[in-house]
Amino acid sequence: MGFLFRADEFYILTRYCNRAFFYYLTFRMAHHTIEFYLKAGLSAYLSVKEMKGLGHNLNKLWKEYSARRPELNADARVISHINGFETMRYPGESRFVGTLWGPSYGELFSEILPKISKGARDSVACFSLTDFDKVVRALRTSLPDGDRLPFMAVTDDAQTYLYSENRYFFKERPI
Numbered sequence: 001m002g003f004l005f006r007a008d009e010f011y012i013l014t015r016y017c018n019r020a021f022f023y024y025l026t027f028r029m030a031h032h033t034i035e036f037y038l039k040a041g042l043s044a045y046l047s048v049k050e051m052k053g054l055g056h057n058l059n060k061l062w063k064e065y066s067a068r069r070p071e072l073n074a075d076a077r078v079i080s081h082i083n084g085f086e087t088m089r090y091p092g093e094s095r096f097v098g099t100l101w102g103p104s105y106g107e108l109f110s111e112i113l114p115k116i117s118k119g120a121r122d123s124v125a126c127f128s129l130t131d132f133d134k135v136v137r138a139l140r141t142s143l144p145d146g147d148r149l150p151f152m153a154v155t156d157d158a159q160t161y162l163y164s165e166n167r168y169f170f171k172e173r174p175i
Contacts, residue, residue, distance in 0.1 A: 003036050003037075003043055004036075004040040004143065006032075007033055007037040007040055007140075010029050010032040010033040010036055011033045013025075013032075014029035014030045014033050014132070015129065017029050018127070018129050023099050026127060027082075027085040027088050027096070027099075027127065028085060028088050028089060030082050030085060030127065030132060031056075031058065031082055031083070033132075033136060034082055034139070035056055037139040037143075038058065038061040038062060038064075038139065039051050039061065040143055041065045041068075041069065041139065041143050042054075042064055042065050042068075045064075045068055057083065057086070058079050058080070059083050062076060062079045062080075069142050072139075072142045074139055074142075075131065075134070075135055078105050078128075078131055078132065078135050079135065081105070081125075082132075084096065084125070085125065088125075095122060096123055097123045097124075098120070098123060098124040098125070099124065099125050099126075100112055100113070100125070100127070101126075101127055101128070102126065102127075102128050103130060104128050105126065105128045105131045107128075108126040108128060109126070113126070
């Protein structure tokens with residue numbers, strides 16, 4: 001349950017950072033979110049020591065988890081792309097220097113990225129909140145009783161506080 005609760009918190013932080021235009025934090029929190037949901041699922045099969053051996057690499061964690069849950073319907077391209085966000089914790093080591101936001105990873109990967117020069121393409125981090133939500137839902141519901149577990153949600157009242165009554169955060173960029 002510890003991995004699941006942390007995953008839920010990271011998920012909410014990802015959505016919050018996205019709405020508050022904290023671009024790099026959005027990417028970092030997205031990586032943590034997927035990592036902890038995968039570890040929550042793997043905790044049914046592996047010890048904490050074994051999971052530590054997999055590190056923070058989402059591709060390794062995904063390979064381990066999807067092998068045990070072949071019916072899982074999550075977009076591996078999204079998980080693989082988010083895996084690259086791990087290096088964003090070290091600004092001098094991150095390969096990402098640009099960001100693209102879009103309604104879907106399909107559009108970002110097939111329509112927008114190809115228009116960017118081949119050399120620059122690998123340095124662009126893409127994010128689609130809609131598709132990220134779909135991956136999170138697939139991972140969370142794949143957990144034992146995942147569709148019945150309590151889930152934290154941001155209510156309208158919380159949104160009002162965060163964006164209307166809090167002078168430090170804006171839903172849209174201030175003019």
